[in-house]
Structure formats: C-alpha cells, structure tokens
Amino acid sequence: MSGRGRRAARPPTPHRRPPVLVGGLVVDHRDHRGRVACYDFAQLPVAEGLQRSLARVFAARCSSNGWASHRTSEGYWLPVRSFASWLAGLPAPPTEVAQITAAIWDAWRISRPATVGGQQQVTRVAALLLNDEHLSRSAAEVMARRMVRPRRVEESYQAGDFDQIKVAARRMFRSAVLRIEDNAAHLERWRGGAFEEGSREWLVGEALECLARTADVPSYPRAHNGTRRVRYRYLRALGGESGACTWQRLFLSRDEAVALGVLLMAEFGWNLSVIDTLAVPRATPDADPDEPTYRLELVKRRRGSGRHHETRNVTDHGAGSGGRLITQSLRATRFARAIVEDLAPGTDRLLVWRTTMPHQGQDNGVGPLLRMGISGQTLTGWGRVNGAGGSPFRRGRRTVQVVRGEPLQNTQDTHDRVYVLSDPQTQRATVPLLADGAESALRHAQQAVLVAQLRDQADPGDVPTATADCTDPDHGPFPAPGGGCGASFLMCLGCTNAHIHPGHHSRLAHLHHALGNLRSAMSPRLWQSDWADAHTRLEDLRERLGPATWAQALSRVTDVDRALVGGLLTGALDA
Template identity: 55%
Template sequence: MHHYNQLGRLKIYDFSRLPVSAAMQRSLAALFAARCSPHVWATHITSHSHWKYVVRFASFLSSLEEPPNDLQDLSAAVMKRWRVSLSGAPAGCNTLNGVGRLLRSDARLRSGPVAEELAVKVRPAKSTTQSYSGDEFERITVAARKMFRSALLRIEENGRHLDAWRGGVFAEESPEWVLGEGLEILSRTGALPHTVGRSGSRNLKKRYARAMGGTSAEATWQRLFLTRLEVTALAVLMLAEFGWNLSVISELEVPRATPDAGADGRPTYRITLRKGRRGPGHHHETRNVSDDGASSPGRLITQALSATRFARAAVEELAPGSNRLMVWRTGWLGPAATELDRHPHVGPFRFGVHNNEAQGWARANGFPHSPFRRGRRTVTAVDRREPAQHSQQTHDRDYVLTDDRIRQEAMGVIAAGAQDAADRAHRSVLVARLRDQPAAADTETATADCAAFHDSPYPAPGGGCGASFLMCLGCANARVHPGHHPRLVHLHQALTNLRSVLPSSRWEKDWRDAHDRLEDLKNKVGDGPWRQALDRVTDTDRDLIDLLLTGRLDS
C-alpha cells in the first residue's frame, strides 16, 4: 500500500505481513488505501499511527480460536471482546477509534450488530498534562527571550557590516572588507569557501579565517543564521505570544506585510496558519497581527523576519519557492537524514521545529521536558482562557476542566463571571428575528433587513435610523435570513481576529457586544449551517464588512 504525503513523498505499507487471511488483508488494505491521500492523511505520521492500530487489530484476530476470514465474518461478540481487551490499555482509546473509523467505512459493516458495537463510544483517558505555574512559565520564556535576543542582535550587527560592505564603506582588502566579502558569500550560499586537504578534510580559507577571528561556527556561519536551539527559542516565544502549537509554528509561511502600513509606518502582517487536523477545506486560517510597538504581538513577527532574513534569502537562491519562516542552519554538512514529513532540506538549511529540537532546547536550558505541550495549555487555558487551534468544546473538555491550576483559581472568579454573564446576556444577545427568507417590504442593511426603518429605537436627527449597522442584530426591527449568513460569518471572523490585534480594553469597548450577538446567532443557526455559510462568502461580502469595520459605511 502506497501513501504519498502532502510533500509528495512515499511510504509503503505491506499488508501481506498481517497475521490474518488473504481476504482480510485485502479488505483492510482497501479501507486503508481510501484514506492514503494528502487530502485525508496529509502526513506519514498519521498513516503510520493507523498502521500500528491495524497491526494490533490483526494480531487480536489471529489470537482467536476461529479467526474470521473476512470483514463480513466479524461478529458483535468479537468486536466487544476487542473493545474490552483495550480498556485501560496504553493508547487503547486511540486504537479503538482508529480501527473503528476504518471498519465503519466498509459497506458490509454500516448496519447490523457489528455496526452497533462499533458505534459504542469510548471515553478517552483523562489527560495528565497540566499547565505550568506562573513562575515556571516565566523561567521558560525568559530563557527563550535571552537566547533569541542574543541571536537577533548578532545577526543584525553582522547585517549592518554586510550593508556597509555593499555600500563600499571599507577599503578594499582591509580586514573589514574581507569580513564583508565573507558575509556576502555566506549570505548567498550558506557556506564559506574551503580548501580540501589530501586526507579529504575541509579547511576554511585563511583569508576568511583571519578576518572572522577563527573557524568555529560562532565565528563563521552563525554570524548570519540561527542555530537549531535559537530557532527553537523563537518558537517558544511564538507559543507564549500566540498560543500556537508546535506543528503550526513549524509550518509557518513567511508573513506578508499589508501594502499600506498606515501613517505611522507600523506594519500589519497577514499570517497563514496551517491546521492539518481539521477537515478538508478547513486546513488554513489567516490572522492579522500588527507591530504597534515593543510590547505588541507583531513585534515578535518583525524580529523573526529579521533574524531569518539571510537564511531565507540563501534558501531562495538555492531552492526557490520554499517560503518558510522558521529556517535555521545546521553545522553538519554530511548526508542529511530522510524525514519524510518535514520540508526537504536545502543544503545546510533546515525548516521548522520538531520534537527533537524541542527536547534538545529543554535539556540545554535545564528543563526536564519540551515546553510546548504544557506551555500551550498554559497560554490557551490559563492566560488567555480561549481556544487557539481547536474548538470551544475541545478547549473546555481537554484543557480547562482537567487542569488543576484552573480549578484552584476558579473559586474566586466564578461569582464575578456569573454576574458578568448575566449582565451581558441582557445587553448583548441577539434581538433580531430569524426568518427563512426575505420579505419584500423590508429594507436591506449591511448586516440584516429592517422591517421599520422609519420607526427606529435609535432615530437620526433627520429621520430614519441613526444607529451603526453593527447595532442591527440588537434591534427588534431587524430580520436575519440565510442570505445574510455568509457576510455575518465573515464579520464574526473579522471581529475575532481583531481581538488578537487590539488592546483588550479597546476591543471590549468597541467590538465585544457585536461579537457576542454574532456568537448568539451562531448558536441559534447551528455549527453545520454556520460552516456552510463560510464557503459562500463573496468578494462583495468582504468589501462590505471591510467598509463597515473601518467606519466608512456609517459615515
């Protein structure tokens, strides 16, 4: 069985090795093959996990006194015995769910006693991962900030020297000029010129060794490029700032600044996030992040772009089109290990941060484990108390309700939260009426239809309605039908994205009520129709919401 991942790389699974009949091998292979697509199983990690589930299932079947010949020979008793055998076992829930998904996709098992047994819900094991204490997470972020800051200053200093060399500041063949020449070569190729000795050893040319002060990595290529540990420190800071998980950080494309930086010249970056675990059509999401100063989220993006600019330029020279942000250089110039789910290596350059790098960074800084799983729980569940790359249900079930620190801190805020929720329910719920279709007599607005434009609870001095279109959903005269859903879904996303950009006090004041009314609408419409409406958003809807949010529609 062949599985090509999202990078087009091949992994082969041999179902003839399974200890079951040839007919059962073929049936399991067919179910497995149906998911071996980059649009379903994007990585070999996923297919390999399911392969282990299938091997475990085949071993169970072979242990029976009368192993079934094919899938139609499975019985409810056998499947119940399979489920009981994994109760409490390590990875038992994952194995049951993985095999269950495969079996339920076979036409022979979609109804009947076996299908009913496969439909039995298995409670996942309670997560033992806990958030960090405030002091623990502070030590981690301080270590990361210290390491990345040092690397950034080093690269910026050498970048200034390179710019001066390119500008002809130094006398030709002076030590400063030779250093600049070496940096120029390094910036284009990722390496400095070497001579090869009789034994095959590689030796840095003496002119560059003298100018750079030695032949070590610190004296040579680290002048312009991040190391494995330094790019991991940057990833830790991104985790702390944005709450993204390690796979999302690893696959970040280079953020692009919007064409108009504004009157103050401060950029707003458009960041594309890839979320591989979501279903087809939902793998990508975009965020807008502004650099409004040293303490703003966008400042870290500006620094990341600066720290990786020479590595990204060298990669583009060697292999155009990579477009990855998290690029670092390795000191090992021998044959590269094949890692089928990672971006292909480009010369000495590597992409992303994976578990090996995370574990290495933790050991180098005196921490017992990779900080990413516990750190993400700390950021999303404790610090922000909102989901990052998962649903609200997953956030509540797997992050909030199982965390000891949150439970301990909850006692003092429950009463205040309940009162706040009650107050907000009175002023921020959806008041507009829901309709299946528009009425001819209604007047269309930017967010809804109005049944009594000249009898507004917010009259304008010259007659008509004087309220912002954002208030329509809070007005009893408003009517919302499915034709409005796409633009309202887009508005909901835009307001959610603004929350990550604006100071919390400003967002609460200007946008919270409108966001809450849209949340109420989403709950009334339902998740299915709401997601379907997202696929129907048009350019007109986007332009309209852009005008609304910038205030140009109400003026």
C-alpha cells in the first residue's frame, strides 16, 4: 500500500518468467544479470527421447533457484555433450535414459582420463541423470558411488619465474596505459581546438573522437568480405589500419587485459573468477584527490549463500602500491567502459577490452567489438608466450599465497592445507628445515650423554657428591640463587666440573640397574621426563667402561651404595 492507505495499481498484464525449456529440446538459461545462454539439445548425436530427457534435467538446474552463472551451465553442458558423443559410438546406443545400464555407465567412467577434468565429466553427468525418474535402480547405485578425487599436481612458481611473469605483465600493461593516456591527451587538445582543421593532428583527433564514441575509427565495409576498411582520409594520418594504429589508441587489447588481470592477481591474491567479474572500483567521497582510496566490491560465488560479497578498501599511495594499479586500470579502461554504459546501462565491470575483429566471438550484450572479463584459451596463450607455461592464474595465486605466508582469501586451515602443505616447492623447501630439526634433536640427545670426566683415581681437591666428585661447586653451570650448585646430584653426570673415578663405579652401576627396574614400574611418560636423561648418561658410561669393568662394579655394590641410590630415587638427597 501507499502511504495514504491506497493499494498500488497492478500492471496491465501479469508478469511471468520466460520458460526455460523451449520446445522440449532448447534450454534458455538466464543468469543473475538477466543474460541468456541457449543450449540446443537437438544437436546431440543421440535419439530424440534421450535428447529430451537430458534437456529436461538440464533445464531443472537452470531454473530461478538453480545455476546463477553461465559459466556453471556451460561447465555441465560440455560433459553432457561428451557423454552423448560417447554413447553414439557404442554398438547399440541407448535411446532413452531407462536403457542406460550400470555396465554402460562403468564403461563411460573408465573411458574418462584419470584427471580432475575427467572426474568432473563423470560426476556432473551423474548429477543430472540421477534426477531422472526413469533411470534404473542399478545404474543409479553405480552413479551414486563416490569417486576418489585425483590428485592435482600443481606447483607454485619459482621466485625468479614468477618475477619474470610479473615483469612481462607490467611491461605490457604499462605500455598500454602510456599509449592510451597519450592519445587521450591528444583527443582533449582536439576537443579544445588546439589543432588546425585539416592538419594531420586534427584528423587524428577526429578519428579518436569517433573511436571514443563507437569503438572504431571512421571506416566502411568492404564489398567482397564484409570486413571494414579505414577511410582514406584518416588512413595516412593514423599511419595504417592495423590495431596498433587505430583502435588500440584508446582501448586495451585482449593480451593487455590479461596482463592487467595477472597484475591484480599478483598484487591482491584474487582468483580468476573474482578478477573476471570485478566491479568498477569507486573512490570514497572523502578521499584525498592525490591519494584516493577505492572501495573494492568482490564477488565470491564459492563461499555459499549469504557470503558471496566482500568489500575492501585500498589507497593509492604512489608508484608500486595496490591503489596505483587500480588508478591505472580505471584510466586504461575508461573509454571502453563509457561505451558499455551507453549500450547496456548498469553494466558494472572493470575489465573491458576490444576484440580484433567484429565477427569474432558472440555479442555479449555490449556490442560486437567489446568484451568483458578474461577466461578460456586467452589465458593459456598469454601464459605460453610470456613464460608461464599455460594459464598463470592458478599457479600464480598459489605462489602469492605461499610467498606471503598468510591467508589472503581463505581461512588459515584452508591456506595451510590446500596451498602451503600440498605445494611441491614448499615440500622441497622444508627439507633443509627438517634436516636442521634433526640435527637439533641430535644435539639435544647428545646433551643427555655423559659429560663428567673419567679419572683413574680421586683428586684430593675435589668435593665428593652422591654420584661423582666436583672440582668447583660454587661456579658450576647450574648455580643456585643463594650460591653454590642448584642441580640434583643426578645432573653431576652431565656437568663439566664432575670427575668419576673407580670408587664411583659400583654406585653408578647399581643406580643404572635401579633405574631399569623403575622403568617397568612407572608410566613411560613419567619415567621419560624424570629419569631418562640420567639413564642415558649411565648407558654411555657403561659403554665407555666396557662389559667386564661394569660386571665387576655390580659385584662390588655395598650397603652404602644402596643407601645413596635409594636417597637419589626418593629425592632425599636432592640439593
């Protein structure tokens, strides 16, 4: 109702959502922006009955509460098309879903490569067919089995290789920014009447004015093939009709758009889907004109309902800052974005570039000359030319995560488990660390061996203790707060001030025997913490003295030795 209590007027005709399934064989998928992708199941090389069944389960996923992105629907359409082609090659292809048996499905599953892509083909087709009520129970049970996820062998770039990729992207994008800025300045001077009419500079300015409005310089179609030719009046002034001489004066090329995407990935650690759909950043109203702060609106579809959107602020602090990259990207794409806004108001995308030929690709709603986002074979081709070996985004984002050592777009657990611990380069880098740890453990273990010096006879100047003789009790490695030695008598075996002579052998041999008996009567954890070091040092002493001397020492154990060892074990003799 309105504020005065009257009901709002109804529309003249009731609104109904356009049908998804058209004619039983064509599926029109509308994404969250209202754009339509058409999938014709009549093209599949299978019987019409199977075509209709596949179209029906596919259309169910393209409904209002189903897939929201064309990328998702295309990701299912391609496996369906492969499955249909594989069925067509069978000796007796099934003509309907009910004829797809468990044996046929197992054969299809085995025929797929043992890769992540091969597994996706199987799981995505199964996800569609399981929604068909005509599928046999045995086939459904086989399709519902969980598949072992193949291990993705993906390694971060070496530091030098990743630096070369960033340098190549920076060089390419910076060249584009300088070119566009130079021509934009020429266009502004032309609009201000700075050039004499008819001069070369004036003709270039007029061509740039047309380019800024239409994404093309003044041209006409060739009669024999429909391609366009630059009008002769501007041809000489522009220096030719190649892209570098014409439309690249104000627009990014495909490779330059990829270079910008690589720089955004390297700077912010975003994945490709975020960069591909990145909205135009806006400077905050109170931002300093010299150091603007941009508000970045990120869309992350994989996070689940209610957590798709995230905002961040980044400031242009000068050359080398993330904000400066945003400033340059806005400057480099401003002419393309202006045309997109005229053709499709409300289209809020940062990465807009111009294609080479008007007839390449499909019209994506912003005219035949402009494209939005980056994906597909474009990335692979750019990566191969610039030393990345393929698309640089997955490995590059992993490299950024590993190098910075902190989660950028994930939880700490996902960062450690998916990016750091599973990275082969990280695993190789940990080998020296593990070796250092092992050496440290060895040094620690060596600290628990006998340190006291062995003597043939007692030194008259030493002070007797329960386990050895001490040369300087007041200046030992374990001083007490009030002076003297604060260590237990058992620690005399690990002290450099201690001397052991034959008069101690029987007592120490009996202590070794008693600790062995105590080990069987205590929990392993307590024995390890309280007696393990002393037992290890006595083991070392036994090895040094030899079996014969040790046996003689055990045979000479006296009541005094037993009393001293009992006091040590009960703590009565602790200093």
